[in-house]
Amino acid sequence: MARQKAYNEEVVVEKAMNLFWRNGFETTSMQMLEKEMGINKFSIYASFGSKNGLFLESLKCYMGKIKFLLNTLENSDLGIAGIKKYFYDFIEFTRETDFGKGCLVTNTANEINDEADEKIKQVIGQFTGQVREAFASILKRDDTKDQVLVDQQADYLIIAMVGLSSATRFFAQSQLDNYIENVFNSI
Amino acid sequence: MARQKAYNEEVVVEKAMNLFWRNGFETTSMQMLEKEMGINKFSIYASFGSKNGLFLESLKCYMGKIKFLLNTLENSDLGIAGIKKYFYDFIEFTRETDFGKGCLVTNTANEINDEADEKIKQVIGQFTGQVREAFASILKRDDTKDQVLVDQQADYLIIAMVGLSSATRFFAQSQLDNYIENVFNSI
DNA sequence: CATAAAACTAACCAATCGGTTAGATAAGTA
């Protein structure tokens, strides 16, 4: 009945995600997105509504790509060693794709301010909360710890993770390793 | 012999710094800067050459404002407790001015990529290096530690500090406190 | 008081921003 799309939305959104990941939301222009995604502005707006809409889909795409890390963490029976493995796995993940990009969610959290789009803030809060809960859940299983200590250490670990995300963008591998080893000396 | 400036450069650069601090480099426009600094674009360019030049002066201004923190750290005889105090002092400093702005240097490090202005990258590297050396120097004074351990722990602390800087932008006070307490459990 | 030099205002610049739209093109269906 009508012409068919010459592109696959999942494919082009991943290309957009990689561009946002490398450059951040503001610095990435529609012009750059057209070029990277290989489609016209018209098609981008037809599929995603706005730059913000495309960015939200890119965030979802990113979270899909790192879901395997979170699954490994949540299904781990290694206790705190499993959390440590998550830290190392994350570094490896950022190096696999292209060194120095950090975590798209953390990068976004660092970029935005209070007046930013509510949905974006919501996605960031949800993701951060989910990782923190995974940490807390593993800590809780360690029966030598009471709930107050679990909460304190979960706060510590989620902020330590935020620091690691930023640090992968401008610290050397050996420094990241020294960092992680010391993070897990204290718990 | 000639007309005199109606503004003080140190005064207006501090206003610019506060705007950059709140919004980041890219998001802060010349229009916003004109309004905040209370002077015309012409005067900004006459005094600072470019947006980049103004930003570099803003970075210097910021570093001047937090120099007292670094002085306190470097002149401390509290050992590791002095480093811990630096972490808490930093939080207090970010709250004094306006909550949720983090550290301008860290914010900038998070915003830029490899292609950014060389001088800006240099200032960030110098400042980060200076703080790291202050940490290392204090750790070294503790004669129970060998040099390898000092380097490892200095890496840990400087990345922990980067994490704290970001975290002050979107974590609650109690979580920051839990974080710092745990950071210093491990060393 | 006249003059020279710097500081000011405000209009202006090309380029780019996110976003829209008119018209050409393609394809499933009647």
Add this chain to the structure above:
DNA sequence: TACTTATCTAACCGATTGGTTAGTTTTATG
């Protein structure tokens, strides 16, 4: 094959970007 409908290209939109410049105002000095 004709028609309908969605997708495509490409020109276009007003607003804003960082930056410049012509011309007016101020002021210390000769």
